[in-house]
Amino acid sequence: MIFDSLMFSSEENVIRTARDFLNRHPFADPLAREHMAVLLNEYEKLFRQTMRIVKMGDRMQSRLSTLNETLRCKQEELCYLATTDVLTGLCNRRSFMELAQQELERSGRHNLSLSLLLLDVDRFKLVNDRFGHQAGDMVLKHIAETGRSTLRKIDVFARFGGEEFVVLLPETGLEGAAVVAERLRMNMADYKILVGDRMLSYTASIGVASCRGTALPDLGALIKAADEALYASKNKGRNMVTCSPAGVPE
Amino acid sequence: MDNMTITATRSCPAVDFKAESGELEIRGESYPEHALKFYEPVLQWIQEYLETCSQPVILTVDMVYFNSSSSKILMSLFDMLEEAAANGKKVTVRWLHHVENEVALECGEEFKEETRYLDFQLIPYGDD
Numbered sequence: 056m057i058f059d060s061l062m063f064s065s066e067e068n069v070i071r072t073a074r075d076f077l078n079r080h081p082f083a084d085p086l087a088r089e090h091m092a093v094l095l096n097e098y099e100k101l102f103r104q105t106m107r108i109v110k111m112g113d114r115m116q117s118r119l120s121t122l123n124e125t126l127r128c129k130q131e132e133l134c135y136l137a138t139t140d141v142l143t144g145l146c147n148r149r150s151f152m153e154l155a156q157q158e159l160e161r162s163g164r165h166n167l168s169l170s171l172l173l174l175d176v177d178r179f180k181l182v183n184d185r186f187g188h189q190a191g192d193m194v195l196k197h198i199a200e201t202g203r204s205t206l207r208k209i210d211v212f213a214r215f216g217g218e219e220f221v222v223l224l225p226e227t228g229l230e231g232a233a234v235v236a237e238r239l240r241m242n243m244a245d246y247k248i249l250v251g252d253r254m255l256s257y258t259a260s261i262g263v264a265s266c267r268g269t270a271l272p273d274l275g276a277l278i279k280a281a282d283e284a285l286y287a288s289k290n291k292g293r294n295m296v297t298c299s300p301a302g303v304p305e
Numbered sequence: 306m307d308n309m310t311i312t313a314t315r316s317c318p319a320v321d322f323k324a325e326s327g328e329l330e331i332r333g334e335s336y337p338e339h340a341l342k343f344y345e346p347v348l349q350w351i352q353e354y355l356e357t358c359s360q361p362v363i364l365t366v367d368m369v370y371f372n373s374s375s376s377k378i379l380m381s382l383f384d385m386l387e388e389a390a391a392n393g394k395k396v397t398v399r400w401l402h403h404v405e406n407e408v409a410l411e412c413g414e415e416f417k418e419e420t421r422y423l424d425f426q427l428i429p430y431g432d433d
Binding site: 103104107108110111112114115117118119 | 370376380
């Protein structure tokens with residue numbers, strides 16, 4: 056029997072008492088006894104069914120909440136995958152654009168400076184060709200690490216695609232941004248690691264662009280300015296930081 | 306007697322009753338807004354079928370999720386079949402459950418414990 060729940064002890068008592076009464080007391084009217092017996096049986100059955108329904112309901116509910124939890128984890132995982140570059144663990148381009156747009160709007164509202172660095176590994180194809188793709192991946196990971204140890208928490212660092220990276224520096228003017236860019240460039244140029252019997256090192260070129268609240272360009276224009284500066288760094292011989300002359304009304 | 310076919314919705318199971326062969330199937334999830342409204346014709350069909358047709362009945366139930374109202378109605382349904390079985394009809398209930406869905410198995414066991422005369426089978430199935 057499943058009459059073991061404390062939750063329903065009063066119902067169990069009623070059944071026990073009634074059963075007892077039915078067995079011990081003679082009924083003057085046999086029809087009354089029969090009615091009583093039917094009633095008791097039906098009550099018992101209803102009671103049993105109620106217990107089962109409650110039990111099943113509880114199990115269903117707990118299964119649903121487990122499924123819900125699984126779904127929540129999956130959702131978090133998907134969200135991570137949708138916003139993160141798997142190799143480096145940095146933001147991906149999509150999530151960078153979102154964050155950068157928000158930051159641009161915030162800078163506009165509070166009349167703050169905002170700077171953007173565009174960074175590209177010099178002759179990355181050569182690294183891959185000479186040392187293999189794994190070494191290429193090591194370089195990309197090192198860039199991520201360098202950024203993590205050099206940049207502030209409020210800066211947004213993302214892999215923009217291939218060997219190109221982007222940094223958004225909130226509340227930072229062109230001069231400050233140039234200092235940060237130079238520090239990144241140096242830390243990267245200092246990197247050396249032995250791959251097989253050959254020493255692997257790399258350099259990066261960086262373009263810097265900056266803007267301030269009132270004369271805020273759109274995100275595309277800021278990126279374009281940084282890209283032109285990056286192009287200038289490449290043209291001037293690579294391993295270099297160049298600041299965009301345009302759009303810096305301080 | 307006519308067959309009964311109801312297409313499944315998000316909250317109501319599919320019903321497929323074949324009068325000639327006595328094969329009845331209920332599959333899907335069951336949490337209709339008005340459980341009785343959905344199940345009344347279903348129970349009526351079975352009642353009538355048990356009264357008028359003499360062949361054995363095989364009811365297959367494959368229910369992943371059902372609410373409390375549906376479980377009460379399922380109990381009534383099994384009661385009807387149980388009564389027919391007690392009166393000598395050959396009645397089989399095949400309660401299907403996915404091997405990994407322990408809750409569905411446990412619910413099947415709950416229903417099975419309420420029966421005595423009908424052949425209540427708990428049948429696991431995998432992904433294929």
